[in-house]
Amino acid sequence: MSKSLITLGAINMDAHDPVALSSFWAALTGGAPDVNGSTAYLAPSGPEGFGMFFxxxxxNRPSQQDSHLDLTVPWGSRQSEVERVLALGATFKWDVLEEFDHVQWTTLADPEGNLFCIAEHPPH
Structure with missing residues (x-):
């Protein structure tokens, strides 16, 4: 069996205000949005990054979100990243800190209510 050639090209998000939401995610990920009318594309901010299309x-916004992003930061930096993202306009939802030995995370919502997590994994 050969190795898959599939990689993540971009995450697509519907938004009430695609340009404003792309600006939030650009500040979060370090990218720069490319606006084209009422849509925006946020290129990956580096080789490990991912693109986003708004x-x-x-x-209306669906009442339930079927999927969300799990973003990973280095061990020990989750809380400072959460504080930074809150200052950008995210909303705190909840922490999961003691349920699993291999990961801790904080769940947040972006300015339009889309959930995402900032997670850290302890060193082995």
Whole structure:
């Protein structure tokens, strides 16, 4: 069996205000949005990064989110990153700090209510 050639190209997000939401995520990830009318593309901020595409949402925001991003930071930096992201406009939801030996995380919501986590894994 050969190794897969599939990689993550971009995450697509519907937004009430795609340009504003792309600016939030750009500040979070270190990228710079490329705005084209009512859409915006945020290129990966480095070789380990990921792209994001923001497009207008048609209709109301779904009442339940089926998936979310888990972002990983180096061990010991989760709390400072959470504080930085809160200052950018995210909303704190909850912490999961003692349930698992291999990971701790904080769940947040972006300015439009999309959940995401900032996680850290202890050194082995």
């Amino acid at each position: 497009q207008p949402r048609e209709g």
